[in-house]
Amino acid sequence: MDLPIVLDRASGVPLAVQVADGLRDAAAGRALRPGDRLPSTRALATTLGLSRTVTAAAYDQLLAEGWVEGRVGAGTYVTAVPAGIRPTTARRPVARTEVPRAGGGIEYSLRPGRPCIAALDRAMWRRAWRAAAEPEPDDAPxxxxxxxxxxxxxxxxxxxxGLAPADVLTTAGTSAAVAELARLLPAGATVAVEEPGYRRAVSALRAAGLRIxxxxxxxxxxxxxxIPAGCAAVYTTPAHQFPTAVRMAATRxxxxxxxxxxxxxxxxxxxxxxxxxxxxxPLPLLAALAPEHVVxxxxxxxxxxxxxxxxxAVAPPSLLAAWRDLRSRTGTRPSPAGQRVFAALAAGGDLSRHLRRLRRELRERRDLVLAAAGRAGWCAHGDPAGAHLVLRPRVAGEPVPERAVLAAARERGVxxxxxxxxxxxxPRISGLVVGYAAGSRADLRAALALLTRG
Incomplete structure (x- = not known):
């Protein structure tokens, strides 16, 4: 089958997205009809000169949207062509200019902590929200x-x-969970935290009257x-330390x-x-190794x-009981809407497919950051994980003060x-904490070019 798929390899749009868009366009233009059998991922990859990983990712996206279905031993078939469909490429915003606006101002953000919304399939997202709206409203908290x-x-x-919990408690996120946990620790207790570390967690612990x-x-x-003796608790981010991006060693x-x-x-x-x-x-979770002492x-x-x-949250039974009692006395409870959406994503396999897409996208974005740092002669630091790493700028082999680089970046709009x-x-150590998940790839390339410009 000769499919009219045109790829722009210089574009910031991922090739898998372009392939999926091309197949949608073919269906919208009636080049593909319900019941048609698509080429295998391997055959399509050969035709387009791509890796099979790219075409498999495109098919995964179309399967998640419900446009196609896989039949065991028979291949992948078009199931339907939704009315009024428009190619997703046409809806994608044009990349912003690389030049900061006249008079200064921030044009790009490379701050860590934001997720990669670009990898989130919108059809999957809408489908989960529709499923979440099906149950009747609750009449009790x-x-x-x-x-x-x-x-x-x-x-x-x-x-x-790799964790098989016997019990789970819903939270409103890790920061909110730390704030709740802080109220369960003895008043005035000492808590050890990482330095440098996650400031919101530290603030939540300190706000509860704990000694940091x-x-x-x-x-x-x-x-x-x-870690000094006499601590009641230790707060840590072992899988991908925030903000240094390292992994806690097995011996530690x-x-x-x-x-x-x-x-x-x-x-x-x-x-x-x-x-x-x-x-x-990743290394085994601490909770899997010592469930009686780890939250x-x-x-x-x-x-x-x-x-x-x-x-x-997964925690020792006695702590979970105290946590539930605290909520019953204070009325604290997470919103059910997000829980229903997450459950809907997981139920149909969309969450696992999304995670595969997300890992591919973030790995490729991380490579862009490493390449930009290499061209500039900067040092990169951090494990191949997460959505941020640390860059240490250098000029003629000599380190550049962090404050000077930050000021120059802001002047350029980054x-x-x-x-x-x-x-x-x-401060004990210095460096730039570069997040690469937010925005488009075009934005990331533009921001990196401005950041590393000599």
Whole structure:
């Protein structure tokens, strides 16, 4: 079958998206009709001069949208052509100019923490929201969370994080969960946190009247031997440390959990983007190694969207009981709407397909950052995971002060993060914390060109 698919390899639009758009266009123009058999992913890849990974991703997207279906042993077939369809490429906004607006101002943001909405299939998104609207409205609060959400989270953790929890509590995200946990710790207790570390978590702990002690982070993660005696809890981001982007070494994990057992420490494991790893399978979760001493926190914000406003906690039974009691006394409860959408995404397999697309997209975006840093002679730091890494600018082989690079970037219209603002005290290490998930690829390329310009 000769399909009229035209690819623009110089475009910032991913090739898989272009292939999917081309197939939609062919259906809209009646070159494809319901019942037609599509070429195999391998055959189409050969015809277009692409890798099979690209064509498989395009078919995954069309399968998720319901345009095509796979028949075991028979191939992939067109099932329907929705009326009034328009190619998604036409709806994609034109990339913004690389030149800052006259009079200054920020044109691009490379700050970390925002998800990759560009990888989110809109048909999948709308389908999940429609499914979430089907149940009748609740007439009573559900402080514990919805059973269907718990089922989806248990399956998600087992499949993507290797954790088989006996019980799950719904949260409004990791930051909100830390704030709730802080109220369950003894008044005035000491909590060890990573330095540099996640400032929102530190603020939530401090706002509850807890004493904060900063513990340094190096290339192997949290320096466990630097945790002082007498702490009630330790807050850590072991899978992809925020903001240094390193992974806690296996020996450090063992040492931390040994101290937790010996000193009855509570370890708060913030796994905010643990599903996003691109080289090998991640190390086992702390919660899987010592469930009696670890609270595992996850969120849908980084893998789907903060629009859902949901996350999850896995914790020792006694702590979960105290947490539920706190909610019954305070009326705190997460919104059910986002839980229903997440459950709908998981139920039809859309969530797993989305995660595959997301990992491919973020891996390729990370490569763009590394390439830009290499051309500029800058050093890059961080594991192949998540949606941010650390760049250390250099000129003629010599390091450039973080503050000077940040100021120059802002003058060019690029907002980027520095490690200094993630310290509780005087900065100990420096570098740029570059997020690469938000916006389009064209935006990312433009921002990187301005950031690394000599």
């Amino acid at each position: 559900r402080p514990d969370g919805l059973p269907e959400f718990h089922t989806a989270v248990v399956e998600h953790l087992l499949r993507h994080r 002690v900063a513990v340094p982070v190096d290339d192997d993660g949290l320096v466990v031997e630097a 994990r063992v040492a931390l959990l040994e101290r937790a057992r010996e000193e009855d420490l509570l370890v708060i494991e913030d796994d905010y983007d643990g599903e996003l790893r691109y080289d090998v399978a 595992h926190l996850g969120t849908a914000s980084k893998i789907v969207s903060p629009t859902l406003g949901v996350g999850w 907002d980027v993060d520095g490690l200094a603002e993630h310290h509780d005290g005087d």
